[in-house]
Amino acid sequence: MYYAILCYHSEQVVCSWSQEEDDAVLGRLAVVHEQLARDGRLGPVVRLLPTTSATTLRKDSDPPLVLDGPFAETKEQLLGFYVVDCDDLDGALTVARDLARANPGGAYEIRPISIFRPGAVAP
Amino acid sequence: MTRPDPVESALTAARPKAIAALLRHFRDLDLAEEAFQEACLRALKTWPEKGAPRDPTAWLIFVGRNVAVDALRRSRRLASLPDEDQLSDLDDAEAAVVRQIDEADYRDDILRLLFVCCHPDLPAEHQVALALRVVSGLSVRQIARAFLVGESAMEQRITRAKGRIARSGVAFEAPSAIERTERLAAVAAMLYLLYNEGYTTAAEPEGRVLAEEAIRLIRLLIRLFPSEPEIMGLAAVMMLGHARAAARADADGRPIPLDAQDRSRWNRSLIAEGLALLDKALRHRRPGPYQIQAAIAALHARAPSVEATDWAEIELLYGALERFEPSPVVRLNRAVAVARCRGPAAALELIAPLESELGGYFYFHGTRGTFLMELGRSAEAQTAFGRAIALARNANEAAHIRSKLDQLMAEAAHPEK
Numbered sequence: 212m213y214y215a216i217l218c219y220h221s222e223q224v225v226c227s228w229s230q231e232e233d234d235a236v237l238g239r240l241a242v243v244h245e246q247l248a249r250d251g252r253l254g255p256v257v258r259l260l261p262t263t264s265a266t267t268l269r270k271d272s273d274p275p276l277v278l279d280g281p282f283a284e285t286k287e288q289l290l291g292f293y294v295v296d297c298d299d300l301d302g303a304l305t306v307a308r309d310l311a312r313a314n315p316g317g318a319y320e321i322r323p324i325s326i327f328r329p330g331a332v333a334p
Numbered sequence: 335m336t337r338p339d340p341v342e343s344a345l346t347a348a349r350p351k352a353i354a355a356l357l358r359h360f361r362d363l364d365l366a367e368e369a370f371q372e373a374c375l376r377a378l379k380t381w382p383e384k385g386a387p388r389d390p391t392a393w394l395i396f397v398g399r400n401v402a403v404d405a406l407r408r409s410r411r412l413a414s415l416p417d418e419d420q421l422s423d424l425d426d427a428e429a430a431v432v433r434q435i436d437e438a439d440y441r442d443d444i445l446r447l448l449f450v451c452c453h454p455d456l457p458a459e460h461q462v463a464l465a466l467r468v469v470s471g472l473s474v475r476q477i478a479r480a481f482l483v484g485e486s487a488m489e490q491r492i493t494r495a496k497g498r499i500a501r502s503g504v505a506f507e508a509p510s511a512i513e514r515t516e517r518l519a520a521v522a523a524m525l526y527l528l529y530n531e532g533y534t535t536a537a538e539p540e541g542r543v544l545a546e547e548a549i550r551l552i553r554l555l556i557r558l559f560p561s562e563p564e565i566m567g568l569a570a571v572m573m574l575g576h577a578r579a580a581a582r583a584d585a586d587g588r589p590i591p592l593d594a595q596d597r598s599r600w601n602r603s604l605i606a607e608g609l610a611l612l613d614k615a616l617r618h619r620r621p622g623p624y625q626i627q628a629a630i631a632a633l634h635a636r637a638p639s640v641e642a643t644d645w646a647e648i649e650l651l652y653g654a655l656e657r658f659e660p661s662p663v664v665r666l667n668r669a670v671a672v673a674r675c676r677g678p679a680a681a682l683e684l685i686a687p688l689e690s691e692l693g694g695y696f697y698f699h700g701t702r703g704t705f706l707m708e709l710g711r712s713a714e715a716q717t718a719f720g721r722a723i724a725l726a727r728n729a730n731e732a733a734h735i736r737s738k739l740d741q742l743m744a745e746a747a748h749p750e751k
Contacts, residue, residue, distance in 0.1 A: 221344075221347060224343045224344055224347040226347075226553060227347045228343060229546075230546075232338040236338065260607045260610060261553060262557070263556040263557060263569070263611070264614070266614055278560075279560040279561045279566075280557075286388075316340050
């Protein structure tokens with residue numbers, strides 16, 4: 212079963228990390244990623260640019276309305292996501308716990324995936 | 335190991351909003367800072383034990399306010415507020431504060447706080463120093479290093495700036511739409527200065543701190559004012575410029591000119607963010623000087639090399655910038671683009687009338703010397719470089735010109751090359 216692990220954290224906290232601190236977090240995450248990749252369970256890994264770069268298309272009006280900024284103003288923001296292949300929720304939670312040890316703070320939302328087409332975009 | 339400390343980063347992230355709200359409450363910069371400081375001390379004591387609150391900013395504002403009010407009352411021998419144990423247990427109270435303070439309040443609070451630092455009576459450098467101290471929470475020592483002055487001189491400068499502000503009073507009523515636009519423009523100019531201060535000293539770690547702080551604050555402004563194209567443009571200018579920081583100086587801190595930089599060392603993620611913001615800004619079709627500068631920086635960021643850069647477009651953009659802000663320095667920059675796409679003779683002609691205005695400017699003579707050198711007018715080039723060295727503000731600038739002189743000498747010795 213494919214699961215999405217959606218990463219939420221306070222963007223202002225993450226943006227206040229120094230380059231060294233950010234590198235350190237990414238370095239620890241890379242260790243977890245490598246293990247998952249070796250097990251053949253790691254799908255796309257995505258880090259989003261800050262919400263300040265977001266644009267929202269409201270399609271509940273015709274024509275749709277284009278607005279600057281993220282869809283939802285929340286205390287913690289969607290900063291990235293993973294797709295992982297796990298047997299069950301327990302397996303996905305184990306992955307999330309490993310990631311959490313490498314990058315504490317904020318929350319991971321684990322959502323089973325209904326349709327997954329990997330596509331063909333080269334990173 | 336540089337692991338981000340969760341409490342420290344939460345306090346840093348919360349600072350601008352919390353100080354801004356406390357300033358509105360107390361209408362006094364010193365009192366707001368003290369209240370925040372006190373709240374941070376309590377946070378450092380209780381958060382590691384009890385866990386950070388759900389909304390750290392609201393907690394800090396609430397505790398800071400109570401602690402300071404309590405201190406004021408104690409000093410007046412009035413009844414005191416509940417003690418700290420009760421204060422720390424804030425779940426209900428915190429929720430109420432969260433409801434009270436929404437983004438709209440923060441918006442004018444933070445704008446006011448930044449605007450207070452831009453007091454027109456304060457010299458530009460003092461405005462920036464004050465913002466770094468009060469809004470960003472940098473230590474006096476860090477700021478002093480970044481400005482290459484002694485710690486006590488910087489302490490004095492900040493104290494005086496605060497005194498100046500306290501005497502002139504701060505406008506606390508909600509700003510009108512026009513006032514808000516004016517404040518935003520003044521704050522943007524101050525943040526640009528802060529960034530530039532960091533850019534010129536970016537070889538030093540302290541310079542990097544300034545540029546990063548400018549970027550952090552401009553991101554904060556975009557969150558509060560998401561549809562201002564010039565603010566997005568300025569953010570893009572900062573990000574596209576700072577993306578080159580690692581490639582801009584060699585190991586000894588000597589500057590590396592654009593044409594000699596290793597572009598693989600440019601920060602691609604910061605470039606992507608800058609380009610995204612410029613893209614968003616241009617959609618509004620309300621051009622302005624920051625957006626034009628960002629568009630110029632974007633052409634450099636997208637080009638694989640100096641030769642493959644779209645210099646004709648850059649020349650046009652500098653022309654557009656001149657129409658917004660006529661200035662000899664912009665003309666000089668345009669001339670650099672002209673030299674690339676139409677040759678040094680056209681460039682030299684363009685800057686000839688600037689001699690009287692820019693005669694005391696290092697960069698003018700250095701650029702003019704380069705054009706002359708490219709035209710093979712060696713004797714004139716040598717004179718121009720000589721004047722540039724005499725006007726250099728630091729050893730690195732002088733060294734850069736000396737390397738041009740060496741090149742000139744080498745060419746004179748081997749004219750066939």
